[in-house]
Amino acid sequence: MTSHHTADQRLFQSTARDFLAETTPIPEVRRLGEAGLGFERDWWRRAADLGLTAMLVPERFGGGSISGRPVTELASVAEELGRACAPGPFVTVNAVLAGLAGAAAGFEDSIGAILAGESVASWAVYEPGHGFTPLTDARPRTRLERDGDGYRLTGVKDRVEAADQADLFLVTADSAEGPVQVLVPAGAVGVTVTPAWTLDLVRRTARISFTDVAVGEANIVHRGDAAAAAVRAQARIAAVLTAAELVGAVDRALEATLGWLFDRYTFGRPLASYQALKHRMADNKTWLEACRATAGAAAAACDRDPGAAAEAVSVAKSYVGAKGPVIAQDCVQLHGGIGVTWEHDLHLFLRRITLGRALYGTPEEHRRHVTDLLDRAA
Numbered sequence: 001m002t003s004h005h006t007a008d009q010r011l012f013q014s015t016a017r018d019f020l021a022e023t024t025p026i027p028e029v030r031r032l033g034e035a036g037l038g039f040e041r042d043w044w045r046r047a048a049d050l051g052l053t054a055m056l057v058p059e060r061f062g063g064g065s066i067s068g069r070p071v072t073e074l075a076s077v078a079e080e081l082g083r084a085c086a087p088g089p090f091v092t093v094n095a096v097l098a099g100l101a102g103a104a105a106g107f108e109d110s111i112g113a114i115l116a117g118e119s120v121a122s123w124a125v126y127e128p129g130h131g132f133t134p135l136t137d138a139r140p141r142t143r144l145e146r147d148g149d150g151y152r153l154t155g156v157k158d159r160v161e162a163a164d165q166a167d168l169f170l171v172t173a174d175s176a177e178g179p180v181q182v183l184v185p186a187g188a189v190g191v192t193v194t195p196a197w198t199l200d201l202v203r204r205t206a207r208i209s210f211t212d213v214a215v216g217e218a219n220i221v222h223r224g225d226a227a228a229a230a231v232r233a234q235a236r237i238a239a240v241l242t243a244a245e246l247v248g249a250v251d252r253a254l255e256a257t258l259g260w261l262f263d264r265y266t267f268g269r270p271l272a273s274y275q276a277l278k279h280r281m282a283d284n285k286t287w288l289e290a291c292r293a294t295a296g297a298a299a300a301a302c303d304r305d306p307g308a309a310a311e312a313v314s315v316a317k318s319y320v321g322a323k324g325p326v327i328a329q330d331c332v333q334l335h336g337g338i339g340v341t342w343e344h345d346l347h348l349f350l351r352r353i354t355l356g357r358a359l360y361g362t363p364e365e366h367r368r369h370v371t372d373l374l375d376r377a378a
Contacts, residue, residue, distance in 0.1 A: 008066045012051065013076040019050055020084040026345050029085050033201030038162050039087035041120075048117025052077055052090060056097045056237070061111045063097075068303075071237065075244035075299035082248025082356075085348045087202035089120055089162035091245070091360075095238040096121040096170045099181060099230040103221045110168065110183060121168040121183075123234060124157035124208055132361040133172075134235035135314070135369040137228075142173040144180050144215065151175075151220075153182060153190075153213040159359065163206035164195045170221065171210070172231055179227040183219050184210070200355040201348060236302055236309055238360040239317040243295040246324045246356045250288055253349040257281070257331040277334065284327045291320040311373050318366035321357040328353045 023043060032039065048054075055070035057063025066073055074094060081090055093114060100111050100121075113119035125134065127141055142155025153173060160169070169191075171182045184191065190213040195206045222230045258281065261272035271277055298316035301309035328350045332339040339346050357363065 006067075009069070009073055009076060012066055012073060013080060015050060016052070016077045016080045017083070019047070020080055020086050024084055024086045026085065026348065029087065029202055029348060032087055037087075038165055038202050038204040039089065041117075041165070044088055044120065045117035047088060047090075048115065052088075053093055053097065053115050053117060056094055056101055057111060057115050058101055061101075061108060061115065063115055069300070071240060071302040072296070072299045074237075074241055075295065078241040078244035079248035079251070082245035082250075082352065083252040085202075085249065085252075085345075085352050089122060089166070091238055091241045092122045092161035093120065094241060095123045095234040096168075098237040099123070099170055099234045100183075100221060102226075102230055102233070106218055107183065107221065114168070119167045120162060120165055121170060122160050122162050122166040123238070124160045124163075124169045124171045125231070125234075126157060126159040128156055128158050128207070131365050132235070134231050135361050135365050139174045139179070140172055142171065142210065144173045144175040144182060144220075146176070147214075150217065151182075151215040153184065153210045153215050156207065156209050158196070158207040159205045160208055161203070161205055161359075163193050163208055164204065169208065170234075172227075175223075178224045179222075179231065180220060180224075181222040181227045181230055182215055183221050184213060184215065188213050190214070198355060200351045203352065203355055232310070233306060235360065236306065236313050239313050239366070240295070240298050240302055242356050242360050243291075243298065243313075243316045243320040246320045246353055247288070247292050247295050249349045249352045249356070250291065250320075250324045250327050253328050253331045253346060253353075254281075254284055254288055256346065257284075257334050260335055271334075280330060280334065284330055287323045287327055291323055294319050311370055314361070314366035314369045314373070317361055318363040318370070321361075321363040321366070324353045325350075325357055 054063040055065050055074045097114060100107050114121050144151050144153050166186050169184045169186060171184055173180050173182060190211040192209040193206050198204045261277060262270050264271045294316040298312040301312035332346055332350060335346060338344050
């Protein structure tokens, strides 16, 4: 990567950081949470104007990467979103765009609207009682069945991010011809969205019931092998961006804790001067940098050779998902009693980290996936 590209990427990241600091400081995150809002649509349009939806979209649709490393660029923004504990459908929208970008003609208008932030799209992949199926190649129970000249979609999806504010759902389903991906308007007859309680104040999910939803040929994005490949691509993007977001949230929690240890005195000495606490902070910092390195390596692998990036992605999501909550919990403990109060901001980051650990594959699911990949290679 040239120094010019590095400078452009750093400018993009710093611009995102400044935007988030101005528009979504922690008091605003708390306000959105208390109001039951995941995000405000006008804010998301402004975020899209900055390029938060553009990196994975081909130039012919108005998108494009700054440096030719779109996933690395997106991961740098995801880290800033984590540091800000920011709202918004960033991960799920970019996962949808990763699927739509490889679609056949006919989805230009939808891509353009999502790119501009005028339309919000969410990936409906999880199903009740099941984990993250793209890691297991399990067939979805949601079905697309032929009905005259069209189709009917039936099934239930849950853990769908930003579903209560979405305009479109990219639904991963099964059919007589194999896997299929369908783009369904949120307002279609037979679509019922039920918001769910989520640990994170603003990163919200919902359950969606599809009851004999009429689907036309024009709504089918991918079929068969193309659908399976698109799901794998979407899973990589969602997992990498979530891992990067976790890195940012952990970094912010550790930064706040370090400041607290220097500011807080006991027996005339700052807490940071105690050897036992130094060792704990050194361990946490080492784990954080390992998290950052694995997440960065996964993003780079997606840019370099997406088809061969599955192992790096699962290594990153499993490691960051395992270590992130441990570091965050230690940060809470190092703050003492104040760390477990509602008024302190630390729990907001712990919530973000805990939810991120579970979404798009738990550490356990990704470890099993790495084992499966190694078994196949052997």
